[in-house]
Amino acid sequence: MSRAGNSVRWMVSVALCVACLLPQRGRAAQAPPANAAGALHVSFLYMPPTSVEPTYHTAMWLEDLQGHLVKTLFVSQDLSAGEYKTGDICPDWVKQAHWEKAPKSDVDAVTAPTPNVGSADKVFNLAEFGVKPGTYLFKFQVHITDQYNVLHYGKVTVGPVGADVKLDVAVGPGKLAVTDQFVRDVQVQYVAPSR
Numbered sequence: 001m002s003r004a005g006n007s008v009r010w011m012v013s014v015a016l017c018v019a020c021l022l023p024q025r026g027r028a029a030q031a032p033p034a035n036a037a038g039a040l041h042v043s044f045l046y047m048p049p050t051s052v053e054p055t056y057h058t059a060m061w062l063e064d065l066q067g068h069l070v071k072t073l074f075v076s077q078d079l080s081a082g083e084y085k086t087g088d089i090c091p092d093w094v095k096q097a098h099w100e101k102a103p104k105s106d107v108d109a110v111t112a113p114t115p116n117v118g119s120a121d122k123v124f125n126l127a128e129f130g131v132k133p134g135t136y137l138f139k140f141q142v143h144i145t146d147q148y149n150v151l152h153y154g155k156v157t158v159g160p161v162g163a164d165v166k167l168d169v170a171v172g173p174g175k176l177a178v179t180d181q182f183v184r185d186v187q188v189q190y191v192a193p194s195r
Contacts, residue, residue: 037125037126037127037129037131037132037133037158037193038126038127038158038159038162038190038191038192038193039123039124039125039126039190039191040073040123040124040126040138040156040188040189040190040191041121041122041123041187041188041189041190041191042060042121042122042123042124042140042186042187042188043119043120043121043122043185043186043187044115044119044120044140044183044184044185044186044187045118045119045120045183045184045185045186046115046116046117046118046120046142046182046183047117047181047182047183047184048117049117052144052145052176052182053145054142054143054144054145054182055078055083055089055114055143055144055145056076056114056115056117056142056143056144056182057076057078057079057083057089057090057114057142057143058074058075058076058079058090058114058115058140058141058142058143059072059074059075059076059079059090059093059097059139059140059141060072060073060074060075060122060124060138060139060140060141061073061074061093061096061097061138061139062131062136062137062138062139062156063096063136063137063139064134064136064137065135065136065137065155067137068096069096069097070131070136071129071130071131072093072097072102072106072110073110073122073124073129074110074112074122074124075093075097075099075107075110075111075112076111076112076113076114076115077111077112077113077114078114079114079143080099080107080110080111081111083143084097084099084100085100088143088146088147088174089143089149090141090142090143090149091141091149091173092139092141092149092151093139093141119185126158127193131158132158133158133159133160134157134158134159135155135156135157135158136155136156136157136158137153137154137155137156138153138154138155138156138165138188139151139152139153140152140153140186140188142182142183144176144182145176146174147172147173147174148171148172148174148175148176149171149172149173149174150169150170150171150182150183151169151170151171152167152168152169152183152186152188153167153168153169153170154166154167154168154188156188156190157190158190159192160192160193161192162189162190162191162192163189163190164187164188164189164190165188165189165190167186167188
């Protein structure tokens with residue numbers, strides 16, 4: 001074979017190798033697996049005590065749209081260890097969780113120190129919690145004192161599109177003599193699985 005033929009063959013081989021290494025334009029992005037769940041990002045601010053000394057016992061969980069517990073995501077240490085038995089502390093979560101019957105491995109997986117005064121961020125990898133794509137209610141309840149609790153809640157759709165979660169707030173069942181706001185700047189965002 002001639003020298004020119006070898007040169008052409010070599011240049012074609014190099015061009016094919018380079019083409020294989022370059023990303024292909026126009027190729028559809030690979031979708032995440034159907035059961036991919038993404039993550040829930042929760043940020044909040046616990047204000048310093050004033051005339052009331054809050055306990056800040058905290059629970060975060062997901063329910064289905066019929067109001068049944070899907071998964072507890074976070075429980076503060078004292079609440080998990082026994083304060084839940086009083087019935088006045090984070091009562092919405094207590095009614096759902098049946099914590100006294102929860103397997104120790106589940107309790108250990110979600111129990112952590114009570115968040116400190118100041119801002120905090122929590123990130124929950126929903127696949128690790130066994131959460132499947134669908135629409136859920138996210139709930140975040142904080143005990144302040146006696147029967148006074150603050151509950152932030154909103155719908156979150158777990159799927160291929162991320163979104164901020166619009167939250168509503170409920171307080172009680174007890175009343176506070178002061179109107180101080182102990183839990184502020186609660187933001188929840190669902191981040192879809194990466195493609």
